[in-house]
Amino acid sequence: xxxxxxxxxxxxxxxxxxxxxxxxxxxxxxxxxxxxxxxxxxxxxxxxxxxxxxxxxxxxxxxxxxxxxxxxxxxxxxxxxxxxxxxxxxxxxxxxxxxxxxxxxxxxxxxxxxx
Numbered sequence: 175x176x177x178x179x180x181x182x183x184x185x186x187x188x189x190x191x192x193x194x195x196x197x198x199x200x201x202x203x204x205x206x207x208x209x210x211x212x213x214x215x216x217x218x219x220x221x222x223x224x225x226x227x228x229x230x231x232x233x234x235x236x237x238x239x240x241x242x243x244x245x246x247x248x249x250x251x252x253x254x255x256x257x258x259x260x261x262x263x264x265x266x267x268x269x270x271x272x273x274x275x276x277x278x279x280x281x282x283x284x285x286x287x288x289x
Contacts, residue, residue, distance in 0.1 A: 178287050181248065181266075182212055188263050189281055193218035196227070196279065214283045223274050234260045235270035235283065 182205055190201045198218035206213040244266045269284040
């Protein structure tokens with residue numbers, strides 16, 4: 175997986191699988207791909223999310239970016255819907271915001287595109 179579109183689709187897929195795991199049957203996605211930066215926004219209606227689960231998600235998605243792990247991930251191209259996938263995703267993005275209000279989960283992720 176070498177281009178930004180393929181990587182972006184993989185990132186969105188992991189986030190949508192996570193929302194589905196929490197009970198969402200619908201996800202609204204905005205993907206903004208620019209040459210130097212990509213932004214992803216997901217809104218998913220979910221009846222309730224435990225506060226501890228939201229904190230875990232914030233923690234996983236805001237891990238320091240790790241280029242070595244990121245390169246290995248893209249080369250392997252593996253997929254799963256588990257927590258490990260979410261943790262790895264956090265090491266491949268630069269910033270994430272997570273909120274839950276009015277029975278909707280909002281996840282906004284920013285990623286600096288690197289050559």
